[in-house]
Amino acid sequence: MPNFEITTASADDLTMLAEWAHEESWNPGLTDRHAFFAADPRGFLVGRLDGAPVSCVSVVRYGRDFGFLGFYLTRPELRGRGYGIQLWRAGMARLDGRNVGLDGVVAQQPNYRTSGFRSVWTNRRYEGRPAAEPAAPSGITLVDARSVPFDRLAAYDRRFFPADRDSFLAPWIAGPTRTSLAAVRDGELRGLAVTRPCRTSSRIGPVYAESPEVAGALIGALAATDPDTPVAIDVPDVNPAAVRLAEQLGLTPSFETARMYTGPSPDVDHTGLFGITSLELG
Numbered sequence: 001m002p003n004f005e006i007t008t009a010s011a012d013d014l015t016m017l018a019e020w021a022h023e024e025s026w027n028p029g030l031t032d033r034h035a036f037f038a039a040d041p042r043g044f045l046v047g048r049l050d051g052a053p054v055s056c057v058s059v060v061r062y063g064r065d066f067g068f069l070g071f072y073l074t075r076p077e078l079r080g081r082g083y084g085i086q087l088w089r090a091g092m093a094r095l096d097g098r099n100v101g102l103d104g105v106v107a108q109q110p111n112y113r114t115s116g117f118r119s120v121w122t123n124r125r126y127e128g129r130p131a132a133e134p135a136a137p138s139g140i141t142l143v144d145a146r147s148v149p150f151d152r153l154a155a156y157d158r159r160f161f162p163a164d165r166d167s168f169l170a171p172w173i174a175g176p177t178r179t180s181l182a183a184v185r186d187g188e189l190r191g192l193a194v195t196r197p198c199r200t201s202s203r204i205g206p207v208y209a210e211s212p213e214v215a216g217a218l219i220g221a222l223a224a225t226d227p228d229t230p231v232a233i234d235v236p237d238v239n240p241a242a243v244r245l246a247e248q249l250g251l252t253p254s255f256e257t258a259r260m261y262t263g264p265s266p267d268v269d270h271t272g273l274f275g276i277t278s279l280e281l282g
Contacts, residue, residue, distance in 0.1 A: 195222040
């Protein structure tokens with residue numbers, strides 16, 4: 001009988017997981033693994049069949065009572081044999097006692113509901129080249145986010161995410177090949193957005209802003225850093241203004257997931273959330 005075991009992923013394994021995600025057309029960031037591993041080095045599990053990796057899941061712990069599940073994959077030729085569900089159970093055991101979030105693809109959402117998750121909104125990925133580069137509103141200045149004291153960025157991120165995640169956020173903002181912009185007025189943060197290169201469209205996320213006008217200025221400025229490459233933003237429909245902005249920019253929906261939780265929907269600022277950070281880690 002084949003020997004199936006579950007192990008903690010190595011740093012090298014994260015490169016493999018990104019390749020598997022690319023094969024699923026998820027378009028992962030080329031350097032996302034650096035921030036992912038920093039978030040929770042033990043939060044990535046790999047199922048191995050006779051030593052060969054065949055399935056994976058990320059189960060990242062945030063703070064004391066929140067977790068996020070992603071990267072749930074089994075190699076296509078081995079699906080339906082129980083390897084994925086074994087890994088799922090091990091991952092959920094690691095997050096036992098926490099409110100767990102995930103962004104589930106459409107085909108898996110019924111299975112997630114069976115496991116106790118409930119949908120709270122839909123993320124639609126909007127892609128393309130923005131029709132224009134909107135000007136920043138009066139009084140707003142766009143600056144390199146790396147020039148802003150990190151404690152201010154982390155506090156701002158906490159308005160839109162259910163838990164502190166400083167170890168993840170620092171490399172996400174300042175990691176290699178990324179561009180991060182902050183919107184500032186009167187010395188206060190009014191928006192934040194990050195873009196990173198991927199296999200196809202560059203991904204922008206998060207996009208936080210006090211208004212659609214600030215969000216549009218951030219997206220336009222980031223898109224302009226590489227005008228020949230389309231951008232992609234995972235837009236939460238819980239913020240109708242974010243959906244309208246994506247459509248006004250001429251972006252087209254191409255993919256969707258559902259944000260789901262096992263517990264209550266966390267109390268975050270949905271009105272300022274114009275694009276989520278990552279489908280894998282929230």
